[in-house]
Amino acid sequence: MRIVFATDLSDANKAAMESRTCLECLDNIGVTEVHLITVVPDNVSSGLPGMDVATDAHKALGAQREVFEEAGFDVETHVARGTPHRRINGLAERVHADMIVVGSRGESPLRNRLIGGTVRNVARTAVKPLLVERIEKTEEGHAVKKEHLFQDALYATDFSENADRAFDFFPELTGATERAYLLHVRGREQQRGDLTEEEARDRLEAMATELRDRMGIDVETNVRTGGVLDEILAEERRVGATTTLVGARGTSRLRRLLLGDTAESVVAQGNNNVLLVPPGSATPR
Known part of the structure; x- marks a missing residue:
């Protein structure tokens, strides 16, 4: 498996990379090749004394x-100039990456410097699964908020085609995921009208059986009632999930991807790592 790891060269991103358990999780799902990319904005001049940003970035x-490399991965580095999300997604498509990884400082990646708007824009335009890895500030500097990236995975579904696509990605986490929690929220945001609570529980249990058979892991299911985002975040806390797996909804080819309200809110307001699977994502090799 091949990934693109986007970094702004900050101490926060360095903390994410140096987490031994996170590196082990990537190894456990079969990642062998890492493409490190940082993007230099167009408005930063490289012609002024002391401003050779491209050279500094390469260093x-x-x-x-x-x-x-010390963890055993094959690595290539890339310094690009331009709009971050375009360069990150462009590289991911060019090298046929199976996943993009970005680090997010704080509870809202939509508010921080590079990874803020970049996360949302990468997600809205990507055709590759996107892993948002939460990083928090500590007394010593920075550290990942949830280690063992995929160990306890919470999957939130509205039983849509987009959610099904995210579910289909689950087997790619074999080797790293030990427990899965399948959640459906019946609330104002999802007025489908065609599923009773009992029917929803039956569908979740069928999916759970499939995961148990294919991955050999423990799986629990739950149906909650209330605001969709609030209930997803509450379930994250209840089960102690390390990553939340969600699907994003697509629109036209011209727009490529428009995040659904729930998916975007989970990325923006949640405290968990998030694995977002977009409509255009291909099955990893």
């Missing part, structure tokens, strides 16, 4: 490259 990437 900084070299140190981060060593972290992955």
Whole structure:
């Protein structure tokens, strides 16, 4: 498996890379090749004395490259100039990446510097699964908020085609996921009218049986009632999930991807790592 790891060369991103348990999780799902990318904005001049940002970025990437190489991954580094989400997604498509990984500082990645708007824009335009890895500030600096990235996975579904596509990605986490929690929320945001609570529980249990058979893991199911986002976040806390798996809804080819309100809110307001599977994502090799 091949991933693109986007970094702004900050201490926060360095903390995400140096987490041994996170590196082990990537290894456990079969990641062998890492493409490290950082993007230099167009409005930063490289012609002024002391402002050779591309050279400085290459040097900084070299140190981060060593972290992955020491963990046994094959690594290539890329310094691009331009709009971050376009360069990140462009690289992911060019190298046929199976996943994009970005680090997010704080509870709202929509508010921080590089990874803020970039996360939303990558998600809205990506055809590759996107892993948002939460990073928090500590007394010593920064650390990942939830280690063991895929160990306890919460999957939220409205039984739509987009949610089904995210469910189909589950087997790619074999080797790293030990427990899965399947959740359906019956609330104002999802007035489908064609599923009773009992029918929803039956569908979740059928999916749980499939995961148990295919992955050999423990699986629990739950149906909650209330506001969709609130109930997803409450379930994250209840089960102690390390990553929340959700699907995003697509629109036209011209727009490529428009995040659904729920998916975007989980990324923006949640405290968990988020694995977002877009409509255009291909099955990893």
